[in-house]
Amino acid sequence: MFGKKFSEYVRFERWILILVVVAFVSRLAIGLSGVPVPTTRWISINIVLLIGLIYCSIAVHTKRFGSYKQLLGLLFVQNAFAHLLIAVGIILAIVTGIDNIYTAPEFFGGSDGKNWLHVLAHAVAGPIIIPLFSWLIGSVILFVTKLVKKNP
Secondary structure: OOOOOHHHHHHHOHHHHHHHHHHHHHHHHHHHOOOOHHHHOOOOHHHHHHHHHHHHHHHHHHOOOOOHHHHHHHHHHHHHHHHHHHHHHHHHHHHHOOOOOOOOHHHOOOOOOOOHHHHHHHHHHHHHHHHHHHHHHHHHHHHHHHHHOOOO
16 A cells, blocks of 8 residues: 555554554443443543544654655554444444443434444445545645655
8 A cells, every 4th residue: 555565554553553442442341331421531532543643644754654645544544443443332332232432322413323324434434534634634744744854
């Protein structure tokens, strides 16, 4: 993918992917343990993805991993991974019939989040649309990084 192996992308941002798993499991476990939903808001996959966006946008240049194409690849990997995990959380709720943090009405516009359209949105739209939007933002950060730090 863009001149790099998939494993290189995973290795480059492994700590982000680990934090995504930690946030996913923590939110799911805390939510299923009966802790009120507002408490789980303190743990956010979106914050991890935002940190990953900023880090990758800067580090892709400073660590000489690549440029704009590789940034898109990195953002695709982290967003696809996160949204596929969220889809698994939604499927878990559908199969068990028990709401979790990923299907709670508070996070799904007041409606029941246990539905296959919700799964489809995270499994298809999440990994495709969100990385492209993130890439636009990340490209600006990368452009500024390149202006500020010239490689010797």
